[in-house]
Amino acid sequence: MGEEATCDLSCAGRPGPLLRREPAPQAVPVCAFPPRGYEAARNTGPYSSSGLATAGFRSARYSPDEWHQNNHARFSEASAHCDGSERARRASRQLAAEAEARARRTQADATKQLGERLQDLHFWKAELQREIEELTGETALLLAQKLRLEKALDALDLPYSIAMDNLQCRERRRPPDLVRDGAEIQLLKEAELIRNVQELLKRTLMQAVNQIQLNRDQKQTCEMDWSDKIEAYNIDETCGHYNNQSTVIQSYPHSSKLEDSASHPDSWAKFSHDNIHRAERERTASASLRSLIDSVLHDTAEDVHMQFDAVNQALALRCEEVEDAKHKLEHNLHMTLTEIGSQENTISSLKQAIKDKETPLKVAQTRLYQRSQRPNVELCKDEAQLSLVHEVEELTQSIGALKQKLLEAEQALRSLEDTRMSLEKEIDTKSHSLFIDRQQCLAHRSRYPDILKLAGYR
Structure with missing residues (x-):
């Protein structure tokens, strides 16, 4: 307001003495003062003055009522602030006590869980x-x-x-x-x-x-x-084992966030x-x-x-069957060998008998030949001639029969020899079979594992 007064005097064209400037009043809350009934620029209203020389002093002053109202407002504000502060302190103490009890209870519940x-x-x-x-x-x-x-x-x-x-x-x-x-x-x-x-x-x-x-x-x-x-x-x-006195506890702000992969107690x-x-x-x-x-x-x-x-x-x-067959074959072989010996003796006897008949036959034939040289009528079929003819025929028949028997005996001997060879071969076969079954098969089978080894115990 002092600046406005100086400006007004300069505009009037009347230079005057320098005016003492008052310090600007501190800002006062709007609610502390009653609304003014004048406008400073126009200097009108119930508190206005008609003197222009005191305009600067009048504009910077409040009335005593305003001063009392301001003090009353300050007292009321301070009292209200004190009451609010006291209520806030009581609420804070109550909230702190409740928070402490709740923290202890939740910590005890968490420890129990x-x-x-x-x-x-x-x-x-x-x-x-x-x-x-x-x-x-x-x-x-x-x-x-x-x-x-x-x-x-x-x-x-x-x-x-x-x-x-x-x-x-x-x-x-x-x-x-x-x-x-x-x-x-x-x-x-x-x-x-x-x-x-x-x-x-x-x-x-x-x-x-x-x-x-x-x-x-x-x-x-x-x-x-x-x-x-x-x-x-x-x-x-x-x-x-953690508690409020533990020295290793720290602050982990994001630890309360559950992981998406976390399991449920039932699924766990x-x-x-x-x-x-x-x-x-x-x-x-x-x-x-x-x-x-x-x-x-x-x-x-x-x-x-x-x-x-x-x-x-x-x-x-x-x-056993092969052994029995072998014994029987050996018995037959023995019989065959015996028969072969007998047959060989028979053949020898027949040959000797044939040989023995050849000389008498030659004698008879010689006689007949000599007597066939008799001259003329002496060539007679007398009893002697007939006897010699009969003797030759008889000896020839005997020799033929003996030779036939000799052929039969030789054939029988050859059959006996074949039988002997067959029996000997069969006996050898049976011996070979017995060797395979006894000396190879049964002997090899003596290495057969016992039932405990076959069951996997050894």
Whole structure:
């Protein structure tokens, strides 16, 4: 307002003395003063003055009422602020106490929930550990059965090679002993049985290998779950020991945000329950497979050993039959040799008899020849002539008969020689067959594994 007065005097064209400027009043809230009833520019209103010389002093002053109103407003404002501050302090103390109680209560509840969580973790951890131990033991038992299967398979190689060797040896029999007898039929059955048993054991072994892998996979799943439970248990146990006096606590503003991949308590329990259930299922399947393996090994070992006995009995019976036939052949050979000797003596006797008849025949023939030289009427058919003719005829017939008998005897001797050779060859064949069955087949079969080895125990 002083600047405005100076401006007014300058505009009037009347230079006057320099006026003392008053400091500008401090700003007063609008609500502290009553509204003015004049306009400073126009200097009008109920408080205006008509003197122009005091215009600057009048414009910068307030009335006493305004001064009292301002003080009253200050007092009221201070009292209101004090009351508000007191209410705020009481509310703050109450809020702080409630927050403290709530913090203690929620911390106690969280500690309690951590304790309950530790119990749940301990329960599932113990169940998983028990299942892991049982599954480990079951897998070890199944591995033992797998080893038995492998030993049984290895043990079957020798019986199969023995059976095939017996069949190949008996292929070297000579006719007519090269027959499809009972021993060969039993050997073929044995070879077929061993091949079938080997295929069965191989399939069972593959099942055991697959089941062992399933057991190990499920054991690994349970171990991973158990390991997670151990880690979570250690974390929750550490969290349970934290309190307000702990020195390692820090501020993690974003830790209260739940992860999208976080599980629900129901799904968390179901996860471990399903793992244990699958482990129990695999363990049950493993136990059933062990029982099946034991039954298969027992039955196959008995079947193979029974067939082994059947082959041995068939070979022994065949050897007895061949031995009996050989004895009979040797007896016939002895008879044939005896007959050959007798026949040779007979032939010698016949030859001697023929030789003995030749001289008398020559004598008679010479007589007849000499008497045929008689002259004229002396050439008479007298009794002597007739007797000589009869003698020649008789001797000729005798010699013819003896020669015929000699031919028959020589033919019989040749037949006996052929029979002897055939019998000797047959006896040699029987001896060869007996050598194959006894010295090769039965002797080789003495290396046959026993029933315990066939069952995979050794």
